Amino acid sequence: MWRTQKTLLAALMAASFTILTALDFCQSTECQSYDNVPLNAEMSTQTVTSRWKNVSVSNTVQDMDYFRVSCKKLLEVFPVDVVDGNFVRTVKNCIFSKSIPTPLKAPLRLVAVSKDVIEGVLDLDLSVTQSDHFLHFASGGKLPPGSVPLAHRYGGHQFGYWAGQLGDGRAHLLGQYTNRKGETWELQLKGSGKTPYSRSGDGRAVLRSSVREFLCSEAMHFLGIPTSRAASLIISEEQVWRDQFYNGSVKKERGAVVLRLAKSWFRIGSLEILTQSEEINLLRKLLNFIIKEHFSFISSDDPDRYLVFFSTVVNKTAELIALWMSVGFAHGVCNTDNFSLLSITIDYGPFGFMESYNPKFIPNTSDDEGRYSIGAQASVGLFNLEKLLQALGPVLTKKQQHQAKMELEAYNIIYQMRVHQLFRAKLGLLGEEDDDAYCIAFLLKMMEETQSDFTMTFRQLSEVSPKQLHNRDFSQMWALADVSSHDLFPKWIHVYQHRLRRQMNDSDLERQQRMKNVNPRYVLRNWMAESAIRKAENNDFSEVELLHRILSFPFVTQETAEEAGYAARPPQWAQELKVSCSS
Structure with a gap:
């Protein structure tokens, strides 16, 4: 069975598996005092309930004055940078720096x-977002009660090389928020100015990249892929200068801030910087905190807790990348500083959803060597996990290190099994048969050779009737028409339909519905994002709003989306689009 799965992986990768304003800031006392505020991060379920005693439990909160966060848990556990100020410097012996x-x-x-x-995460009524209070809060001009803004110190391997200290160069952690569901989320502003980790940057984000991050993080959530979330996008007329493609063409762009959320922003680089700096006691403290807060099934008394933690991250990372592949998503910059320890998708930069199926698809124009092509993501994931294991080295015994290496050796199999499972579902296959990998790989190879669209080929297979498929009647199905031009397509149809007929008690209607539930009709293609950005640069945000609405229901055919051409063949100009790391 493993041999057939390796055949599938080879088809997916097409290569061998290798490692590879000026607002008055903080004038109110709520911004100046951090100790006399209720700290919701420590609240019990009963406390969370009592906190809302003055507001309607059945409704969301309509006044920002009720909204507060807490930094107490983080500040009580971790030492903070002893130096104050946002000037750039080398930081030691801490996890965070205070940064306004x-x-x-x-x-x-x-x-x-x-x-x-x-409304669903922050418990706020949508009307609150129209207030000046929210506008200032979500753009860095007013801190919520309980906030001690922090910039996270981390390092990372970038394009395969150790880059040293990196950190939050333009992001500020406002604090943790515990909602009425008992979920704790970390709120962060991106594009909110300089920190000690800004290096030569200005700490700002520009409109184009912020639109992309807002739209894609929400789109990924509704595709069912673990991800950070985006609450809002605020812009100003503040001038930000960028050389978008690093070719000497510097131009003025508008600054923007995204209010984004995650259960945690800790990443592989969070641990790497501590090992590299030989801060081993702090490494243990951070690991113990992460395990306690986010891996609660691991006992704090378990002598193998770091090993179990590593094994879990290996499994979840393999699953995350398999999910990326199942929707044709390429992250674009899979550095260790962009890989979450909770295995969620974070730090959206030069990402891209693959159009024509091509394992060598590179979304990042800065990636000259194709290190982060879509077909290399699984092997880069392995590389990053090896760096994680190196970072854990000082806290593992020799025996545990050996066991961890064995866990890492299983990564490839875990990834292949999950990809196999996901693509069987995309084809509506029930159960598992030895020839399923062949059927999937056969289709992918034809798609590659005919340059067929990845998203719409699978979606249209979900919508086509057996009779249409047999007769190759694809007059209204452009992606299937493309792949059906392959000489071997009739043979594949025979293999596929013969497999479907062996599924007892499974109707065509049931199969089609299953397939529609896992094969999106709409993804955030680069040309769609670019179209919205071009309008936004002229103060027309209608397409940003439209895309956000459409991508919140990616599996449902929508009239407005069809009228906009979001399921049609991509326009010719889309082939010339380039996206870089500059933002």
Whole structure:
């Protein structure tokens, strides 16, 4: 069975598996005092309930004055940088530096907001986002009660090489928020100004990259892929200068801030910097905290807790990348500083959803060697996990290190099994047969050779009737028409339909519905994002709003999306698009 799965992996990778305004800031006492505020991060379920005694439990909160965060848990556990100020410096012996956001200059404008996050995660009524209070809070101009803004210190391997200290160069952690469901989320502003980790940067984010991050993080969530979330996008007329493609063409762009959330922003680089700096006691403290807060099934008394933690991250990382592959998503910059320890998708930069099926698809124009092509993501994941294991080395015994290496050797099999499972579901296959990998690989190879669209080929297979498939009647199905031009397509149809007929008690209607539930009709293609960005640069945010609405229901055929051409053949100009790391 493993041999057939390796055949599938080879088809997926097409290569051998290798390692590879000026706002008055903080004038109110709530910004100046951090110790006399209720700290919701420590609340019990009963406390969370009592906290809402003055508001309607059945409704979301309509006043930002009720909203507060806590940094107490983080500050009680970890030492903080002894030096104050946002000037760039080498930081030692801490996890965070206190860092005050630099508010965007007025006039400010809220141009995008996620109702699902605002109401479903933050317990706020959507109307709150129209207030000046929210506008200032979500752009770095006013801290919520309980906030001690922090910048996280971490390092990382970038494009395969140790890059030293990196850290939050333009992001500020506002604090932790525990909602009425008992979930704890870390709120972070991106593009909120300089920190000690800004290096030569200005601490800002620009409109184009912020639109992309807002849209894609929410789109990925609704595709069912673990990800950070985006609550809002605020822009100003503040000038930000960028050389977008590093070719000497510097131009003025508008600054923007995204309010984003994650259960945790710790990443592989969070541990690497401590091992590299020989801060082993702090390494243990951080690991113990992460395990206690986010891997609660691991006992704090277990002498193998770090080994179990590593094994879990190996499994979840393999699963995350398999999920990326199942929707044709390429992250673009899979550095260790961009790989979450909770195995969620973070730090959206030059990502891209693959259009024509091509394992060598590279979304990042800065990636000259194709290190982070879509077909290399699994092997890069292995490379990053090896760096994680190196970072854990000082806290593992020799025996545990040996066991960890064995866990790492299973990564490839875990990944292949999960990819196999996901692609069987995309084809509507029930159960598991030895020839399933052949059927999947056969289709992918034809798609590659005919340059067929990845998303729409699978989606249209979900929508086509058996009779249409047999007769190759694809007059209204452009992606299937492309792949059916392959000489071997009739043979594949025979193999596929013969497999489907062996599925007892499974109707065509049931199969089609299953397939539609896992094969999206709409993904955030680069041309769609670019179209929205071009309009946004002219103060028209209608397409940003439209895309956000459409991508919140990616598996459902929508009239407005069809009219916009979001399921049609990509326009010719889309082939010339380039996305870089510059943002």
